[in-house]
Amino acid sequence: MTKKLSLLISVVIIAALLLAACGTPAATEAPVATEAPAAATEAPAATEAAAEPVTITWWHITTKDPGLTEFQKMADDYMAMHPNVTIELTILENEAFKTKLTTVMQSGEVPDIFQSWGQGGMIEQVNAGLLKDISADLEGEWGDSLGALDAFAVDGKNYGVPWDMGAVTFWYNKDLFEQAGVEVPTTWSEFLTVCETLKAAGITPISVGEGDKWPGMHIWAYLVSRIGGAEAFSAAAASGDARTGSFEDEAFVQAGYELKKLVDGGYFQEGFLGATHDDMNAAFGNGKAAMELGGQWSPSVQAANSADTLGVKNLGMFNFPAVEGGAGLMTDLVGGGNGFAIGKDAEPEAIDFVKYLTNLDNQKIVASTGMGIPVAKGASESISDPNMVMVADAVANSTYYQLYFDQVLPSAMGSIINDAVQKIFAGTATPEEVCAEIEAGFLAQ
Amino acid sequence: MQSNPAQATLINPKRSGLSRKTKDRMVIILFLFPALVIFLLFVIYPIFRSVYYSTFDWKGLGEATKNIGFENYRKILIDTVFQKSVVNVVIIIVLSLVLQLPAAIILSTMVARDLPGRALFRTIFFLPYVLSEVNAAIMWMLLYNPDPERGFINGILVAMGLNTVNWLADMNIVLFAVFIVLTWKYFGFHMLLYLTGLQNIPTEIEEAARMDGANSFQNFWYITLPLLSGTIKTSVQMSVLGSIQQFILVWVMTKGGPVNASEVMATYMYRFGFVRFQFGYGSAVAIIMFLVCVIFSLLYRKLTNKPDYLTGL
Numbered sequence: 180m181t182k183k184l185s186l187l188i189s190v191v192i193i194a195a196l197l198l199a200a201c202g203t204p205a206a207t208e209a210p211v212a213t214e215a216p217a218a219a220t221e222a223p224a225a226t227e228a229a230a231e232p233v234t235i236t237w238w239h240i241t242t243k244d245p246g247l248t249e250f251q252k253m254a255d256d257y258m259a260m261h262p263n264v265t266i267e268l269t270i271l272e273n274e275a276f277k278t279k280l281t282t283v284m285q286s287g288e289v290p291d292i293f294q295s296w297g298q299g300g301m302i303e304q305v306n307a308g309l310l311k312d313i314s315a316d317l318e319g320e321w322g323d324s325l326g327a328l329d330a331f332a333v334d335g336k337n338y339g340v341p342w343d344m345g346a347v348t349f350w351y352n353k354d355l356f357e358q359a360g361v362e363v364p365t366t367w368s369e370f371l372t373v374c375e376t377l378k379a380a381g382i383t384p385i386s387v388g389e390g391d392k393w394p395g396m397h398i399w400a401y402l403v404s405r406i407g408g409a410e411a412f413s414a415a416a417a418s419g420d421a422r423t424g425s426f427e428d429e430a431f432v433q434a435g436y437e438l439k440k441l442v443d444g445g446y447f448q449e450g451f452l453g454a455t456h457d458d459m460n461a462a463f464g465n466g467k468a469a470m471e472l473g474g475q476w477s478p479s480v481q482a483a484n485s486a487d488t489l490g491v492k493n494l495g496m497f498n499f500p501a502v503e504g505g506a507g508l509m510t511d512l513v514g515g516g517n518g519f520a521i522g523k524d525a526e527p528e529a530i531d532f533v534k535y536l537t538n539l540d541n542q543k544i545v546a547s548t549g550m551g552i553p554v555a556k557g558a559s560e561s562i563s564d565p566n567m568v569m570v571a572d573a574v575a576n577s578t579y580y581q582l583y584f585d586q587v588l589p590s591a592m593g594s595i596i597n598d599a600v601q602k603i604f605a606g607t608a609t610p611e612e613v614c615a616e617i618e619a620g621f622l623a624q
Numbered sequence: 625m626q627s628n629p630a631q632a633t634l635i636n637p638k639r640s641g642l643s644r645k646t647k648d649r650m651v652i653i654l655f656l657f658p659a660l661v662i663f664l665l666f667v668i669y670p671i672f673r674s675v676y677y678s679t680f681d682w683k684g685l686g687e688a689t690k691n692i693g694f695e696n697y698r699k700i701l702i703d704t705v706f707q708k709s710v711v712n713v714v715i716i717i718v719l720s721l722v723l724q725l726p727a728a729i730i731l732s733t734m735v736a737r738d739l740p741g742r743a744l745f746r747t748i749f750f751l752p753y754v755l756s757e758v759n760a761a762i763m764w765m766l767l768y769n770p771d772p773e774r775g776f777i778n779g780i781l782v783a784m785g786l787n788t789v790n791w792l793a794d795m796n797i798v799l800f801a802v803f804i805v806l807t808w809k810y811f812g813f814h815m816l817l818y819l820t821g822l823q824n825i826p827t828e829i830e831e832a833a834r835m836d837g838a839n840s841f842q843n844f845w846y847i848t849l850p851l852l853s854g855t856i857k858t859s860v861q862m863s864v865l866g867s868i869q870q871f872i873l874v875w876v877m878t879k880g881g882p883v884n885a886s887e888v889m890a891t892y893m894y895r896f897g898f899v900r901f902q903f904g905y906g907s908a909v910a911i912i913m914f915l916v917c918v919i920f921s922l923l924y925r926k927l928t929n930k931p932d933y934l935t936g937l
Contacts, residue, residue, distance in 0.1 A: 281684055281901075285684070285687075303683070389882070390792070390793070390878065390879065390881060390882065391879070392879075392881070448770075448771075449770045449771065449788065449790065450769075450770025450771075450790040450791075450792070450793040451793065452790070452793035452794075452795075452881070452882040453768075453770070453790060453791070453792030453793030453794075453798065453878065453881070453882060454770075454793065455765075458769070461774075462771070467771065590683075590900065590901050591683075591900035591901060591902055594895065594899045594900045595900070598883075601881065601882065601883055602883050604882075605795065605882050605883045607795075607883050
């Protein structure tokens, strides 16, 4: 008898396991459906009788405070003001977010609001029909109040809005500059002279983490935009008939040769080819190098990686110098930041919530808490960190805003460019070969 | 097999219907079933899925639609970076077999003896294997730091009046720097294998040899080593397969760089699969790695088919 019983139990367990394994997405949706009516009953019927219960899904990657708490508070406040709306937050770490988003997108289920860096990845999502065109909503007051909207537009249509936009600039150690008797350079030849003088004074001019590849790529990207202007890159990065340039154009090749001058001059720290982004910031933060090219995150990473924060004590910032004879201005910026993308099934309430998230008050919170550099006009006055004020000023005064090269292009291109440019740093390929490799990679996409 | 009394009482000969054997088989199948389902679902199915995806030009967004046949495989095999990664893997395998395993054998014979403090040394030698790979990689990155004030190894070199070495930044050195870490990390595991093997060797044989006048070296060479052959077989196979699949240490320390100088097959696969999101291409690399491992294992088993001295297997 016991044998039969155990047999029966086994069969039941196996059946249960199988059922669990075959669970469909439809089953997981069920709880959402039951939650919504509950919210509706709580809604004060007298004031908002017509308001239908709505559930908004929002995925963000701000896993640390202050952003974690502030975002939660913004969602709670909005729900308090709109009792018919339920906001479901999913907070994921950066890499986990990318993986999970890719997975849900394969099944065509897109969150209503989710983290986006704009352009490249966004273009692929738009082409797959996963995002909602919100150009009409942005027309007028809302759109006018925000900057850097283009980063979240594809073919002139907006699919999201930014909430934090920084820039890549040179950070320098004022003490070391003084020690070597050099001034902040405004042109490329001045910059090379500064490097030479620093080196002669026994100071490493530039710290770069070329083991991680992208920190060094930004030097090349800046040289391209300084030499060729905004045109060079947009002409090469466009697709179809709009593509009037190529990555083998003069500006890209010359940028390689200018970068090579830094390598050949020995202006980078010892072992830069194997250094990580943390190593690079440690060298700068410990006062071992005079300059580094980095984004708005640099001061905090430098401080976090240095033993004595000697290099961070007296921090200065300057825009990437202009290259003589080049089409780009010293005030043109390369940078990027964070935004909200709007999923294809988003209800009008979701868009209204994003409008709330990016209003002046909430953007001032972003500024004052140090969550980022706000994009709403008038919000940057609330920034308290002096280093962030410098970046915000640079962004505010920029004549052209170029999103990171690896963000604008399809996702694979970032890695292709990074790998190719590293060869200039290693001296294993000529600038022409490097550009040909990038061009071939682009054509294969 | 001899049946013991406990087993005999369990057998009830009076039961009618299915024979004892059939019933046993049913129970076995029943208990194997859950494991089999999981194995099929999470091991076998993904392999076939990868084979399928490897014939597509697919970025992971939406369904794979662009079938390109064996184009991915053709591209991989003619890619100089992939060839470089294969060469690097072969270098690591050869170095492992020539340096790492002999070192493990020698150390294991030492800590197996009645040396003072052998338990301590055994623990010390095995310790790196217990560490997580990422921890080990980060620790060695700190040791390798090019700045002599921060990097321990370069600090010692400078103190000895030598020049610093850019361990992870010099394209001619990086692969060997990585190999040192691999050896440090895994020789303890092989040492443990050999220790177990040594315990199976009856001490009488060695004693008899010593009576016959064999010295320590002769004892090791003519008795210990041949009797360890079964363990050595296993150790070599695990070392080779481990080298082919090596990923974490290399990725964390160098990302296969600088400029592919320390690229191995797994980092190459990861770059295309999860950095460039070319899942079709990445799947094809994975299938090639899988085939290399399977073919090696089959060939190796065929070649080392001679029976073991001790077990006769």
